Amino acid sequence: MRMRAFVMAVAAAVLVAACGSSGGTTASPGGSTAGNPCAKSNLTLVTPGQLTIGTDNPAFDPYFQGPTGHEWKGEFNHDPYNDQGFEDATAYAVAQQLGFSKDQVNWVAVPFNNSYKPGPKNFDFYLAQVSYSPQRAKGADLSDSYYDEQEAVVALQGTDISKATSVAALKPFTFGAQIGTTSYDVTNSTIAPDSAVQTFNTLNAALQALKNGQIDGLVVDFPTAYYMANIQLDNGTIVGILPSTAGKEHFSMVLEQGSSLTQCVNGALSALRADGTLAQIQDRWLNQAAHAPELQ
Amino acid sequence: MTALASTAIVFTLIGLAVVNSSGWPAVRQAFLNGALFRASFADVARAFELNVKMFLVAEVLILAFALGVAVLRSLPGPVFFPIRAIAIVYTDIFRGLPTVLVVYVLALGVPGLQLTGVPKSAVFWAVIGLVLVYSAYVAEVYRAGIESVHPSQESAARSLGLSRLQTLRYVILPQAVRRVVPPLLNDFIGLQKDTALVAFAGPVEAFRQAQIGEAANFNFTPYMCAAVLFLALTIPLTRTTDWLIARDRRRRALGVL
Numbered sequence: 001m002r003m004r005a006f007v008m009a010v011a012a013a014v015l016v017a018a019c020g021s022s023g024g025t026t027a028s029p030g031g032s033t034a035g036n037p038c039a040k041s042n043l044t045l046v047t048p049g050q051l052t053i054g055t056d057n058p059a060f061d062p063y064f065q066g067p068t069g070h071e072w073k074g075e076f077n078h079d080p081y082n083d084q085g086f087e088d089a090t091a092y093a094v095a096q097q098l099g100f101s102k103d104q105v106n107w108v109a110v111p112f113n114n115s116y117k118p119g120p121k122n123f124d125f126y127l128a129q130v131s132y133s134p135q136r137a138k139g140a141d142l143s144d145s146y147y148d149e150q151e152a153v154v155a156l157q158g159t160d161i162s163k164a165t166s167v168a169a170l171k172p173f174t175f176g177a178q179i180g181t182t183s184y185d186v187t188n189s190t191i192a193p194d195s196a197v198q199t200f201n202t203l204n205a206a207l208q209a210l211k212n213g214q215i216d217g218l219v220v221d222f223p224t225a226y227y228m229a230n231i232q233l234d235n236g237t238i239v240g241i242l243p244s245t246a247g248k249e250h251f252s253m254v255l256e257q258g259s260s261l262t263q264c265v266n267g268a269l270s271a272l273r274a275d276g277t278l279a280q281i282q283d284r285w286l287n288q289a290a291h292a293p294e295l296q
Numbered sequence: 297m298t299a300l301a302s303t304a305i306v307f308t309l310i311g312l313a314v315v316n317s318s319g320w321p322a323v324r325q326a327f328l329n330g331a332l333f334r335a336s337f338a339d340v341a342r343a344f345e346l347n348v349k350m351f352l353v354a355e356v357l358i359l360a361f362a363l364g365v366a367v368l369r370s371l372p373g374p375v376f377f378p379i380r381a382i383a384i385v386y387t388d389i390f391r392g393l394p395t396v397l398v399v400y401v402l403a404l405g406v407p408g409l410q411l412t413g414v415p416k417s418a419v420f421w422a423v424i425g426l427v428l429v430y431s432a433y434v435a436e437v438y439r440a441g442i443e444s445v446h447p448s449q450e451s452a453a454r455s456l457g458l459s460r461l462q463t464l465r466y467v468i469l470p471q472a473v474r475r476v477v478p479p480l481l482n483d484f485i486g487l488q489k490d491t492a493l494v495a496f497a498g499p500v501e502a503f504r505q506a507q508i509g510e511a512a513n514f515n516f517t518p519y520m521c522a523a524v525l526f527l528a529l530t531i532p533l534t535r536t537t538d539w540l541i542a543r544d545r546r547r548r549a550l551g552v553l
C-alpha cells in the first residue's frame with residue numbers, strides 16, 4: 001500500500017508539473033477569455049453548450065450505480081444514475097471543472113469498440129474503465145489517469161487456487177478475463193498460465209464460468225474484483241493483487257484522435273487531482289479500505 | 297471482352313469513390329494497417345486451428361445424426377407417428393432458435409448443473425450446440441432427397457424381395473444423398489463460419505483472437521486476418537459446390553441418373 005501511495009503521489013506531482021507547463025489556467029471554470037482554448041465558449045463540442053459523455057450500456061458497479069442490472073432504460077439523454085458511482089462522479093467533476101452545470105451534461109450509450117472506431121464521434125469524451133496503453137493511444141486520444149488501476153484474481157472460497165500466495169503458484173490454473181480488456185493482457189504477461197486464457201463478452205458470463213468451474217480464476221481490475229467477491233458471489237474471494245501491474249496501469253478517458261478537448265480534460269483532471277477531489281471520489285465509491293494481499 | 301471491360305470500369309469507379317472519400321485515410325489506418333496485419337496474422341492463424349477442428353468434428357457428427365433424424369421422419373404408417381412427431385418437433389425447435397443462443401446456453405448452462413461425469417468443456421458443448429442446430433437443417437435436406445426418389449423405386453426394390461431396411465440402404469439413400477450433396481455443402485459453409493460462436497463461452501478462436509488484437513491496438517485490422525483465413529477455407533468449398541451442381545446438371549441432362 002505504501003508503495004502505491006508513493007506511486008500515486010509521484011503521478012500527481014508529474015501531472016501538476018505537466019499542467020503547469022501547459023498553462024495552469026486551462027481548466028478554470030467560467031473563464032471566457034478569448035485566448036483560453038479551454039474556456040467553455042471555445043470548446044468544440046458534439047452539441048454546442050452541452051457536454052456529451054459516453055459510457056457502455058449496461059454500466060457496472062462500482063463505476064456506475066443505478067437500478068438492478070444497471071442497464072439504461074428509456075431516455076439516454078441524461079445521466080442515468082445521478083452522480084452515483086466512481087466514474088459517474090468523476091465525469092461530473094470533470095464537467096464542473098470545465099464549467100458545465102449538471103443539466104448541461106448529456107449521456108450517450110456507446111459500446112466499447114465504437115468508442116475508438118474511425119469517423120466522427122457522438123460523444124465529447126468516453127469513460128468505461130478503459131486502460132491506457134501506448135498501442136491504444138495510436139487509435140484514439142487517451143486522457144491522463146483518473147484512476148491508477150491494479151488487477152486482481154477472483155476465485156471461489158475453498159478452491160485450490162484460493163490458497164495460492166505467489167504468482168508462480170497460479171500457473172497451473174485456468175483463467176478467464178473479459179474480452180478487450182488489459183486484464184487479458186496482464187494475465188498472459190504476468191501469470192502466463194499453462195492453459196489458454198478464456199475470454200468472455202461480459203463479466204456476467206465470466207462469473208457464470210467461474211461458478212461452473214470452467215475457469216478457476218477471473219482476472220479483473222481491483223474495484224470490480226472487490227465487488228464480485230463481496231457482493232456478486234456468495235462464496236467469492238480475492239486471491240490477491242497481481243504485482244507487476246501495481247501503479248503501472250491507469251484508466252483513461254477516450255476522445256477523438258487529435259481532439260482539441262483532450263488537453264482541457266487533462267487540465268481538469270490534474271486540477272481535480274491537485275485539490276484532492278479525485279481522491280475523495282475514489283474514497284467514497286471504491287472501497288480501498290478493503291485490503292487484499294499482493295501476490296509475490 | 298465486354299464483360300471484362302464493364303467489370304473493370306465498375307470496380308475502378310467504386311474503388312475511386314472509396315479512396316477519395318474524406319474518411320478514407322482514417323478507415324485505411326483503422327482497418328488496413330499492413331504492419332499490424334503481419335504482426336497479428338500468426339496469432340489469429342493459431343486460433344483458427346480451433347475453428348477447423350470444431351468444424352471437422354461437428355461435420356461428421358451432423359452427417360450421421362441428421363441422417364438418422366431424416367430416416368425416422370420418413371418412416372411410414374401410424375405406428376411410427378410418435379417417432380415422426382419427435383423428429384418434427386426437434387427440427388422445428390432447433391431451426392427456429394438462433395445458433396448463438398443454443399451455443400451460449402449449452403456451453404455456460406449445462407456445466408452449471410455440476411453433474412458428475414458430464415464434461416465441463418465449453419468447446420465440447422459448443423460442438424454439441426452446432427450439431428443440434430445444423431442437424432435440424434441437414435435432416436430437412438436429407439428428407440427432401442429421400443422424398444425426391446420416385447415411389448416406384450421402392451416398389452420395385454420390395455418386389456425384388458429386399459426388406460424395408462435393405463430398400464432404404466441400397467436403393468433410396470444412395471440416390472437421395474447424391475442429389476442433395478450441393479445443398480449439404482452449402483450448410484457446411486455456414487457451419488464453418490458459425491464455429492466462431494464458441495467464443496461466446498470462453499475459448500479463443502480466430503474471430504475472438506482478432507477481437508483481442510482489436511482491443512489491444514484500438515485498430516480493426518486483425519479482423520482482416522480472420523477474414524483471409526475463413527475465405528481460404530470457404531472459397532474452395534463454394535467452388536467445389538458450384539462444380540458439383542454443374543456436373544449434376546450435365547449428368548441429368550445426359551440421363552445418367
